[in-house]
Structure formats: C-alpha cells, structure tokens
Amino acid sequence: MTGIDEFYSTLKRLAETISVSGSEDWIREVVIGLLKPHADEVYTDALGNVIAVKKGAGKGRIMIAAHMDEIGLMVSHIDKNGFLRIQAIGGWNPLVLPGQRLLIRGEKGVVRGVVGLTPPHILSEEEAKKIPEIRKLFVDIGASSREEAEEMGVRVGSVAVIERSVERLGEHRATGRAFDDRVGVAVLIHAFAEAEPGDVDLYAVATVQEEVGLKGARVAAYRISPDVALALDVTIAADVPGVPEESMITKLGGGPAIKVMDGRGGSGLLAHPMVRGKLEEVAREKGIPYQLEILPGGTTDAAIIALNKEGVPAGTVSIPTRYIHSPVEVLDLRDAVNTVKLVAGFTESITGEWIEKVKGSRIL
Ligand code: ZN
Numbered sequence: 001m002t003g004i005d006e007f008y009s010t011l012k013r014l015a016e017t018i019s020v021s022g023s024e025d026w027i028r029e030v031v032i033g034l035l036k037p038h039a040d041e042v043y044t045d046a047l048g049n050v051i052a053v054k055k056g057a058g059k060g061r062i063m064i065a066a067h068m069d070e071i072g073l074m075v076s077h078i079d080k081n082g083f084l085r086i087q088a089i090g091g092w093n094p095l096v097l098p099g100q101r102l103l104i105r106g107e108k109g110v111v112r113g114v115v116g117l118t119p120p121h122i123l124s125e126e127e128a129k130k131i132p133e134i135r136k137l138f139v140d141i142g143a144s145s146r147e148e149a150e151e152m153g154v155r156v157g158s159v160a161v162i163e164r165s166v167e168r169l170g171e172h173r174a175t176g177r178a179f180d181d182r183v184g185v186a187v188l189i190h191a192f193a194e195a196e197p198g199d200v201d202l203y204a205v206a207t208v209q210e211e212v213g214l215k216g217a218r219v220a221a222y223r224i225s226p227d228v229a230l231a232l233d234v235t236i237a238a239d240v241p242g243v244p245e246e247s248m249i250t251k252l253g254g255g256p257a258i259k260v261m262d263g264r265g266g267s268g269l270l271a272h273p274m275v276r277g278k279l280e281e282v283a284r285e286k287g288i289p290y291q292l293e294i295l296p297g298g299t300t301d302a303a304i305i306a307l308n309k310e311g312v313p314a315g316t317v318s319i320p321t322r323y324i325h326s327p328v329e330v331l332d333l334r335d336a337v338n339t340v341k342l343v344a345g346f347t348e349s350i351t352g353e354w355i356e357k358v359k360g361s362r363i364l
Contacts, residue, residue: 002190002340004333008174010034010189011336012166014182018105020072020159021089021212024048027068031185031206038193039204049220050206056197059352063203063226063312064191064343065217065301066184066233067210070177071325073160075104075139082143084113084154086134090211094134096326101163102139106153112163113141162327172334173252179329181210183319183336184232191343199352200227210301217301221308227355228275228313231302232343234331235259235293235318250320252332255289256339259302259316268299269306274358275315282345288338293318313358317343 019027028050035052036042042052050068071090078084084104098117103110116138120128139160143149166176185206192204203224207216210233221229239251250257258279262268283290295318306314319339322330 002194002337004172004337007186007190007337007340008168008333010186011174011179011183014185015166015176015178018103018110018161019068019070019178020161021069021209023105023159024069024208028206031068031189034189035192035204045219045223047216047219048208049216051220051224052192052204054192054195054197054202054204056200056202057352058201059199060201060227060350060355061203061224062197062200062347062350063205063221063224063229063305064188064347065205065207065220065229065231065305066188067181067208067216067301068185068206069208069211070161070180071211073102075154075156075158075160077156078146078149078154080146082141082145082149084139084141084149086137086139086160088134089159091325092134093325094132097134097137098132100327102160103163104141104154104158104160106158107155108153111141111152111154113139113160116140164327169330173330173332175328175330177327177329179321179331180234180324181232183234183321183331187232187319187336187339187343190340191347194340195344195347197347200350200355202347207301214301214304218304221305221312225309226305226312228350228358229302229305230275230314230343230346231300231305231316232339233300233316233318234321234324235295236324237320237322240322249295250291250293250318252320252322252330253334254291254320255335256283256342257291257293257318257320258283259293259295259318262295262316263299263303264297269303269314269316271302271315272313272358275313278349278354279315279317279342279346282349283342286341286345288342290342291320
C-alpha cells in the first residue's frame with residue numbers, strides 16, 4: 001500500500017524532471033528505473049513510449065496509460081542582442097508566462113532564462129490591459145549577443161519549461177509544475193508495483209506526446225492490442241472562489257474522478273459503461289471515495305486507445321487538479337493514493353470472462 005509521503009517523493013522526482021513533448025528522454029530513464037524492479041519485461045518503441053509488462057494468466061491484456069510529456073516552450077529565434085523568442089508546445093495560457101524563470105535544455109546542459117516584460121511605469125493604460133501573445137514575449141538568458149547565447153549551448157529548437165520545484169501545500173496537498181501528467185505517471189508506477197494481475201496481463205505504458213495530439217498512446221495501443229484500457233490523467237478541479245458549484249467539474253479531496261465523458265460534446269471519450277461501472281464497483285467494495293467526471297473540453301490518451309484496430313473498451317481515472325497548465329498546479333495527495341488503490345484493484349478484478357463480456361463481439 002502506497003503512503004502519502006512515499007507517493008509525494010515519487011511525484012517530486014518525476015515533476016522536477018524536464019520533459020517537453022518530443023523531448024522525453026530524461027524522464028524516460030527515471031520511469032524505466034522505477035518500473036523495472038516490478039516488471040517481467042520493459043521495452044521502449046520508436047516514438048519513445050515505455051511499456052512495462054506484468055504477466056498474469058494471459059486471458060487478456062489490460063493497458064494502462066499515463067503521459068510523461070508536459071507542455072513547454074521552444075526557442076524559435078535568437079536575436080543579435082542575445083534575446084530569445086519562443087513558441088508554445090501544447091496548450092498554454094499566455095497569462096502565466098511574463099515574469100517567470102525558465103529552464104532551457106541547451107546543448108551544454110540546462111540554462112536559466114527569464115521571460116522579460118515592460119515595467120508598468122512606461123505602459124499606457126491600453127497596453128496594460130492586453131493579454132500577451134507568446135510570439136511577442138522575449139527571454140533574457142544573460143547573453144548580450146547571438147554568439148554568446150549559442151556559446152551557452154542555446155539553439156533554435158532548444159526546449160524550455162518554467163522553473164518550479166514541487167512543494168507540500170498544507171497538510172495533504174502539493175503544488176508544482178507538470179502534475180499534468182506526472183501525477184498520472186506516479187499513480188501508474190505505484191499501481192503497477194502493487195497490482196497482482198490474475199487472469200490478464202498488465203501493460204503499464206508511460207506515453208509520449210499526449211499534449212500535442214495523443215500520439216504516443218496511438219502507436220503503443222497498436223503494438224499491444226489491449227482488450228481493455230484505462231488512461232490516468234489530471235482533470236479540472238475548479239473548486240475555487242468565483243466558480244459556481246455546477247461548474248467545478250471535480251473537487252480536491254473528493255477522491256479519484258471516474259470519467260463519464262470528455263471533449264466538447266463528447267468528442268473526446270465516452271467511457272465504456274462496463275469499464276466505468278467496474279471502476280465504481282471496485283471503489284465501493286474497497287471503500288474508496290470517488291466522483292464522476294464530465295469534462296466539457298480536453299481529453300486523454302483513452303480517447304485514441306478506444307479507437308485502436310477494431311475498438312477497445314476504455315475508461316479514464318482522473319486526479320482532480322487545480323490550475324492545470326500553469327506552474328502552480330495543486331492536488332490533494334489523498335486523492336492520488338486513493339487512485340493508486342482504485343487502479344490496482346481494477347486490474348486485479350478483471351477476469352477472462354469479463355473481458356469476453358465487455359468486448360461484446362457477436363457473430364449472428
Ligand atoms: Zn494530461
């Protein structure tokens with residue numbers, strides 16, 4: 001059973017590693033190191049997904065995916081005075097960027113930068129009201145010429161994230177960057193370690209490039225051909241001042257969120273009713289509090305896994321998180337360890353017979 005402190009230390013280690021979509025090589029090594037002691041087999045693929053297998057009786061395959069990439073920035077230009085211009089990788093709110101410190105992955109190691117901004121003293125009222133555009137922001141790395149910036153190892157194409165450590169917040173909560181989806185990866189690792197799959201073989205997959213179009217999950221599902229799948233990801237907890245209760249989606253401390261639907265108008269995932277039902281059944285049996293989630297925008301790896309080959313019954317378990325896609329994401333560690341319990345319990349409850357039923361394919 002994973003405790004809060006043990007979980008927190010895994011989360012901290014994962015969320016403080018830079019892992020922009022398409023540049024997941026650093027975190028990949030950390031994840032392999034954490035999964036390997038519990039796996040019968042671990043392998044990677046051409047896009048960089050990590051796949052760990054724990055063998056059961058072979059009466060089916062369950063795939064559980066969590067993405068190890070995070071939204072980030074890419075250097076698009078270095079001007080003659082040594083200032084950088086940047087472009088977004090993934091869905092940014094540009095409001096969070098001005099005034100931040102960045103960590104840039106240069107060719108000679110990590111370089112620190114700051115996102116510069118015009119002092120309020122010389123802004124007109126009109127200018128002060130404007131939402132910044134990412135392409136107009138500039139990054140100061142302490143260089144005074146392009147040559148000096150390049151000498152520091154920064155190149156067009158170098159990726160960057162906001163510099164932010166993971167810290168405890170109050171007794172049960174934590175704050176940091178990239179809990180989307182390092183918390184999912186941490187749950188995946190702990191649930192994989194705990195679960196004793198009976199009838200089915202368990203495939204834990206740390207996917208790449210989710211934030212830029214669910215790409216890693218798509219190819220991993222093709223290779224694994226799962227009979228049933230789960231994605232683990234964060235979901236919106238808008239339980240903050242100014243948001244009416246019916247618009248909060250989920251609440252921190254209310255337990256794991258079992259997904260019903262996501263994407264605009266259901267265009268993401270409509271969770272398979274039997275997968276969702278089984279998750280609820282396991283939660284009730286084990287006394288795990290849970291909430292049902294309907295997310296009107298955004299989706300997870302489960303949406304693409306569900307469409308693999310002839311189709312895969314799929315669901316998602318989400319960890320409620322505030323301020324997603326900002327450097328101050330906040331979650332409740334009790335929700336996270338309860339998600340570990342739920343996911344391990346779900347895996348153990350899957351039988352060969354249930355797989356046949358859930359796939360529901362008939363020849364008439
Ligand atoms: Zn995510």
